[in-house]
Amino acid sequence: MADDEWLEHCGKRGWIVFSHDRKFHHIDVEAAAIRDHGVAAFCLWGASDDTWEKLGHFVKAYPKIRHIVNSETPPYLYRITKRSRIIRVDL
Numbered sequence: 755m756a757d758d759e760w761l762e763h764c765g766k767r768g769w770i771v772f773s774h775d776r777k778f779h780h781i782d783v784e785a786a787a788i789r790d791h792g793v794a795a796f797c798l799w800g801a802s803d804d805t806w807e808k809l810g811h812f813v814k815a816y817p818k819i820r821h822i823v824n825s826e827t828p829p830y831l832y833r834i835t836k837r838s839r840i841i842r843v844d845l
Contacts, residue, residue: 767792
């Protein structure tokens with residue numbers, strides 16, 4: 755399934771998207787899908803890390819992620835850095 759198709763499904767269901775794909779905001783179709791379908795998306799650091807390291811990055815960022823999810827209305831895309839810094843990405 756193409757990215758824009760599954761992003762549409764996520765937006766319709768109100769699901770939160772977590773990915774290691776940093777290119778979402780560089781590809782017009784994916785950025786438009788996030789915007790048009792009201793997707794809440796986070797790009798996590800550690801795509802090439804092992805599973806436990808990926809989990810560690812997520813756990814460290816979780817309080818900030820939860821705050822964003824509870825206080826902002828989608829659409830949005832945030833990039834989570836190696837040091838758990840969260841940066842909003844322009845779509």
